[in-house]
Each structure stands twice: as structure tokens, then as C-alpha cells.
Amino acid sequence: MTPQTPSGSKPTPGSERDFTAALARFLPARDDVVVGIGDDAAVVRNQKGRSVMCCDPVIAGVHFAAAAPLRLVGRKAINRNLADLAAMGAVPDHLLVSVVFPPGFPSRSQRQLFLGLRAAAAAANCVIVGGDVAVGPGPLVVTTTAIGHLPGRALLRSGARVGDTLHVTGPLGGSIAGHHLRFSPPLAEGVWLAGQRRVHAAMDVSDGLVLDLHTLLQASGCAGAELDAGAVPIRAAARRLAQSGGATALQRALGDGEDHVLLWSQAAGELAAGGPLTHRARRPIGRVLDVAGLWLRHADGRRERLLVRGFEHDLTGAHRPPSARSGRHRAPR
Amino acid sequence: MTPQTPSGSKPTPGSERDFTAALARFLPARDDVVVGIGDDAAVVRNQKGRSVMCCDPVIAGVHFAAAAPLRLVGRKAINRNLADLAAMGAVPDHLLVSVVFPPGFPSRSQRQLFLGLRAAAAAANCVIVGGDVAVGPGPLVVTTTAIGHLPGRALLRSGARVGDTLHVTGPLGGSIAGHHLRFSPPLAEGVWLAGQRRVHAAMDVSDGLVLDLHTLLQASGCAGAELDAGAVPIRAAARRLAQSGGATALQRALGDGEDHVLLWSQAAGELAAGGPLTHRARRPIGRVLDVAGLWLRHADGRRERLLVRGFEHDLTGAHRPPSARSGRHRAPR
Numbered sequence: 295m296t297p298q299t300p301s302g303s304k305p306t307p308g309s310e311r312d313f314t315a316a317l318a319r320f321l322p323a324r325d326d327v328v329v330g331i332g333d334d335a336a337v338v339r340n341q342k343g344r345s346v347m348c349c350d351p352v353i354a355g356v357h358f359a360a361a362a363p364l365r366l367v368g369r370k371a372i373n374r375n376l377a378d379l380a381a382m383g384a385v386p387d388h389l390l391v392s393v394v395f396p397p398g399f400p401s402r403s404q405r406q407l408f409l410g411l412r413a414a415a416a417a418a419n420c421v422i423v424g425g426d427v428a429v430g431p432g433p434l435v436v437t438t439t440a441i442g443h444l445p446g447r448a449l450l451r452s453g454a455r456v457g458d459t460l461h462v463t464g465p466l467g468g469s470i471a472g473h474h475l476r477f478s479p480p481l482a483e484g485v486w487l488a489g490q491r492r493v494h495a496a497m498d499v500s501d502g503l504v505l506d507l508h509t510l511l512q513a514s515g516c517a518g519a520e521l522d523a524g525a526v527p528i529r530a531a532a533r534r535l536a537q538s539g540g541a542t543a544l545q546r547a548l549g550d551g552e553d554h555v556l557l558w559s560q561a562a563g564e565l566a567a568g569g570p571l572t573h574r575a576r577r578p579i580g581r582v583l584d585v586a587g588l589w590l591r592h593a594d595g596r597r598e599r600l601l602v603r604g605f606e607h608d609l610t611g612a613h614r615p616p617s618a619r620s621g622r623h624r625a626p627r
Numbered sequence: 628m629t630p631q632t633p634s635g636s637k638p639t640p641g642s643e644r645d646f647t648a649a650l651a652r653f654l655p656a657r658d659d660v661v662v663g664i665g666d667d668a669a670v671v672r673n674q675k676g677r678s679v680m681c682c683d684p685v686i687a688g689v690h691f692a693a694a695a696p697l698r699l700v701g702r703k704a705i706n707r708n709l710a711d712l713a714a715m716g717a718v719p720d721h722l723l724v725s726v727v728f729p730p731g732f733p734s735r736s737q738r739q740l741f742l743g744l745r746a747a748a749a750a751a752n753c754v755i756v757g758g759d760v761a762v763g764p765g766p767l768v769v770t771t772t773a774i775g776h777l778p779g780r781a782l783l784r785s786g787a788r789v790g791d792t793l794h795v796t797g798p799l800g801g802s803i804a805g806h807h808l809r810f811s812p813p814l815a816e817g818v819w820l821a822g823q824r825r826v827h828a829a830m831d832v833s834d835g836l837v838l839d840l841h842t843l844l845q846a847s848g849c850a851g852a853e854l855d856a857g858a859v860p861i862r863a864a865a866r867r868l869a870q871s872g873g874a875t876a877l878q879r880a881l882g883d884g885e886d887h888v889l890l891w892s893q894a895a896g897e898l899a900a901g902g903p904l905t906h907r908a909r910r911p912i913g914r915v916l917d918v919a920g921l922w923l924r925h926a927d928g929r930r931e932r933l934l935v936r937g938f939e940h941d942l943t944g945a946h947r948p949p950s951a952r953s954g955r956h957r958a959p960r
Binding site: 329333338353357377378430448497 | 680682715831
């Protein structure tokens with residue numbers, strides 16, 4: 295047996311020790327991080343009051359294609375969680391990142407992932423305070439926990455009321471063409487909306503507008519809603535994808551998912567002037583009804599029933615067919 | 628296309644919606660949880676001051692055998708993180724759980740996993756506030772984030788000094804025989820030790836005593852330490868496993884890992900009376916030296932150099948050969 299000094303010991307490349315040491319060197323220090331990466335846990339100074347926290351994974355072959363640039367994978371892993379905080383009206387402060395690498399994952403690729411993680415954290419003015427890495431027999435899994443605070447009230451899914459108008463912060467559909475890796479979380483919008491009394495409910499659009507609207511209505515105890523076919527903002531990529539047949543651009547906007555815009559309901563009327571919303575976002579895309587079901591309202595006043603079937607991740611990295619399709623039933627009124 | 632009412636919609640079994648709804652029903656409410664599972668993120672009332680947070684996954688085939696009871700897998704997923712908080716002297720408050728199920732994971736098995744997660748949270752008087760689930764092409768991965776507070780100072784890895792005695796809260800080795808699934812995090816011990824001025828540094832023993840001691844010394848800027856061969860407490864399972872040959876019981880205690888006891892260093896002398904420590908834990912197992920390297924000291928005063936090679940998870944679910952073996956070199960003094 296060869297004796298070996300501690301300083302000569304070389305943990306397996308890609309081990310937690312390497313990773314956390316690399317992360318620690320890699321990440322900027324910040325005053326509120328009392329103990330960062332490298333101890334058993336991180337210690338941070340917290341805001342007196344309430345913390346907001348969420349945790350979501352991204353998985354190779356499910357949330358991104360195996361060939362996706364790892365810098366963008368890191369970005370998505372963080373921004374998915376920041377979009378959830380945005381939907382609460384929260385400001386992100388701290389992040390924990392847990393990575394499961396497949397065997398033999400190259401260190402160059404690890405570095406690209408770090409770069410993406412770090413850039414996304416920096417862009418949101420928050421900091422990665424903890425890291426863990428393991429090697430597993432499956433695909434790359436990057437699980438991020440985001441923890442933040444509330445400058446004002448929490449924006450919940452549960453406050454929508456009949457008569458509210460419905461809005462989204464940006465265009466929808468065709469996320470698979472690249473937006474799902476490159477979106478920025480609508481943090482400024484979330485905080486601003488939480489400061490608007492007229493805003494009753496909000497959520498992150500991740501599973502597709504129709505399914506998420508359904509979720510918001512259920513959380514609020516509301517029976518139904520209608521969307522105006524001509525008012526739903528459609529991402530250019532959804533129009534491009536629609537040209538190859540399959541789903542229409544509107545169907546994609548209604549059902550593709552991974553848009554990571556905010557959907558909110560507000561008392562009919564105008565929000566305060568100023569703030570980060572686009573002019574388009576201030577225009578209603580629909581309204582909450584006292585009629586059961588989800589409906590698509592056409593320019594001629596005709597209402598079609600919408601199927602509630604959400605975007606579901608599949609194992610090819612490609613989106614399933616759009617989830618919301620119009621049925622043939624007339625609205626009851 | 629069949630029209631479908633929202634109330635009639637049925638998301639894929641095992642989807643996030645099912646899971647989070649099930650979790651929400653399943654988990655007890657608590658006053659400090661303002662918004663629990665079911666919104667974009669959880670909102671909790673925090674302690675004014677400092678938060679302590681960590682995040683670790685358990686992976687089928689790496690941290691547990693595919694045949695391990697899922698209740699124990701859930702327990703381990705949480706307790707691994709609580710052991711990290713314990714090593715900081717922290718009290719856990721809130722947990723987030725992210726699960727990646729393999730395709731077709733039975734709902735009965737999901738329930739067993741929930742039961743284990745819930746029981747471990749309840750045993751530590753903390754609460755699961757967020758949950759996420761995805762289905763991925765790989766093995767079961769359960770990633771837990773634990774967030775707590777510090778009743779006193781943070782116990783760091785970095786405070787050890789030459790002349791400190793070394794201690795552990797419990798016996799070591801042979802964890803693979805069952806302890807790695809069934810251990811309880813040493814939370815009371817962590818908080819109590821943090822309240823003892825004499826205690827200089829502490830960490831969770833997860834990678835094996837020798838490797839973790841090496842880590843603690845490096846974090847503290849100390850050159851070396853010795854362990855007393857006769858004083859290292861050995862778990863009964865390590866003795867049993869040693870009977871089948873391979874590593875000795877002591878080698879297992881030094882290197883097996885996943886013990887999840889606390890290793891700490893303290894100024895020589897006695898800690899305060901009372902508290903949760905066993906009599907055995909108060910007895911030193913070694914001391915910090917101003918001599919480089921890690922050494923095993925025998926009853927006759929002879930010192931053997933210890934190799935620093937940690938427990939590394941492998942893909943069979945079985946432990947690798949014990950990591951710390953004695954070399955033949957004499958200590959320099």
C-alpha cells in the first residue's frame with residue numbers, strides 16, 4: 295500500500311470536493327452570505343419577515359435536448375425557479391444548486407454549466423450559496439432551489455374573481471425553438487404587479503396558457519374564463535413552427551408551455567401608469583366568467599370550448615402536440 | 628376532438644399536479660407556513676437573523692439500492708440534509724423536495740416515499756413546504772433542500788487548532804448494513820455543541836472519518852492530526868462485516884462513510900456537564916497536531932500514516948473498499 299499525504303490526495307475528478315471548490319472560487323462573495331459553499335451548509339443573513347422558496351429540476355432529455363449548450367442549461371435551471379419567485383412577487387436572494395452528472399461528464403462541459411448558472415444568478419442579482427454534485431447512472435439533472443423575500447404582499451394563484459380581466463407579460467408559444475432556454479424571469483413585472491391592488495392573482499406560465507389558467511381558476515374557486523382569440527399574444531417562433539403544419543400558431547400559444555411569462559387576473563380597468571409592463575401586456579387577453587369551462591372567443595362573438603390538456607415534457611426533448619385545441623361546443627351563453 | 632371540462636381533465640398520473648396535490652393533503656399545516664405546496668413557491672415566516680440552507684440528492688443505485696424500502700429512501704433523502712444542518716449547529720425549519728421518478732413508477736411506491744419524507748420531517752419538527760416532481764429517463768432521484776436557523780453561533784469546519792482533541796457523536800463504519808438508511812441526524816448534539824465555547828470546529832461525517840477529518844483540517848489550515856486506534860468507536864455492523872474478510876472493523880470505521888455523526892474538535896479539557904452527548908462521545912478519539920499528515924496511533928505509541936481516500940459512491944449501491952488504510956511509514960516524531 296502506498297502511503298499518501300493528504301496534500302497529495304486527489305479526489306476523483308468531478309467529485310463534490312472538486313465541484314464545490316471550483317464553485318467557491320468561481321462565485322462572487324457578498325456581504326449577506328456569512329458562510330458560502332464549502333461547509334456543511336450555507337449561512338445567510340435573512341430579511342426579517344417572510345422568505346419565499348421553490349425548487350425545480352431540469353433533466354437532460356426532458357427539459358432540454360442532450361445537445362443543448364450547457365451554458366443555456368445552467369441558465370434555464372436557475373431561471374425556471376426565478377420565474378416561480380417572480381410569480382409570487384418575490385425578489386430572489388439565494389440559490390442552491392444540486393447537480394447529478396452522468397458518468398464521465400467532461401470537465402469542460404461542467405465549466406460551461408457553471409458559467410450558465412453563474413450568469414443567470416448574476417443577472418438576477420442573487421447568489422449561489424450552496425452546491426452539491428453527485429455522479430449517477432442516469433442523465434444530467436440540475437436541481438435549483440431559489441430563496442427570496444417579499445418587498446410587499448405575495449401574489450397568489452388564488453385571488454381571481456368573476457369579472458377580472460386576464461393578462462400575460464409577453465408572447466406565448468413555440469418556446470421549443472429556443473425561448474425555453476433563453477427566457478429571462480419576469481422579476482420586475484412580478485414585484486410591480488404585487489404592488490398593484492387591482493391585481494388579484496398571478497402565476498408562472500410553464501405548462502401552457504390554458505392549463506395554467508385552469509390551475510389559477512381552480513385555485514381561486516372560479517368556474518371558468520374566456521380567452522379572446524385575437525388578443526392572445528403569439529411568439530414569432532410559434533408562427534414559424536405553425537408554417538410546417540401540425541398545430542396552428544394560436545394553438546401553440548395556448549398550449550405549448552415553457553413560456554415563463556406571468557399570467558395575472560385584475561379587477562377590470564387600468565393599472566397605474568409606469569412600471570415594467572409593455573403596452574400589450576396591459577391589454578386583456580380574456581376574462582374570468584361565472585360560466586363553467588374554458589372558452590375561446592372569436593371576433594364574431596362565437597365561443598368554442600377549450601380542452602384542458604397541458605404541455606407535458608417528454609423524453610425526446612421535443613414538445614408534444616399543442617395541448618389546447620378548440621372543441622365544437624357552443625358556450626352556454 | 629372530445630370537449631372536456633376542466634373538472635373532468637385528468638393530468639397524467641404521477642404528474643406534478645397530482646404529486647403536489649397529494650403532498651399538500653398529506654402534510655400537516657403549520658402557522659409559520661404562509662403559503663405551502665400548490666402555488667408557484669412557498670412563503671414562510673422567517674426568523675429574524677440568519678438562515679442556514681443546504682441541498683443534497685439521493686440517487687437510486689448510488690445512495691441506495693434499487694430494492695431499498697422507499698419509506699427509508701425518503702427518510703434518508705431528508706436526514707442527509709438535516710445532518711448537514713446539525714453540523715452547523717442549526718435547527719431545521721423548512722424543506723423542499725424535488726423528485727425525479729423513472730417512467731412508470733408505481734403510485735404505491737410514490738406513497739411509500741411520501742411516508743418516509745413526511746415521517747423524517749415530523750421527527751425533526753420541520754415541515755415540507757414545497758414539492759416538485761418530474762419523470763425522467765434515469766433512476767429515482769430525490770433532492771431535498773433544508774432551511775433552518777441558528778439558535779447561537781454557526782459551527783464551522785474552519786476553527787480547529789493545534790492541540791484540540793477530536794470527537795465523534797457516535798460509532799462509525801459498516802453503514803451499508805442499514806445505518807445509511809436509518810440514521811437520525813444529530814440535531815440536538817449540533818445545537819448543544821455550538822453552545823460550547825470550547826468547541827472549535829465541526830462537520831458531518833459522510834465521506835468517512837479520515838477524509839472528513841482531512842477536510843476539516845484543510846478548512847482550518849491545520850497540518851495534521853492523529854487518531855487513537857483504540858479510541859475510534861466502531862459500529863457493530865462494521866465488526867460483523869469485517870468477519871467476512873476484506874477490511875478490518877477499524878478500517879471500516881475510518882473509511883466507510885455515511886455515518887452522519889458529528890466530528891468535532893475542541894480545546895483540550897471537559898465540555899460542560901449535561902446535554903445530549905454520550906459518555907463515549909466526550910472521550911477524545913485523537914488530536915490535532917502540528918505535524919503534517921494523518922496518523923493512526925497504536926497503544927504502543929507507534930504511529931502509522933493514514934491514506935486519505937474517501938468513500939466514494941459507486942453505481943452498484945455497494946460501498947467501495949474502505950478508504951483509509953494504514954501505511955508503513957513511521958511518523959516523523
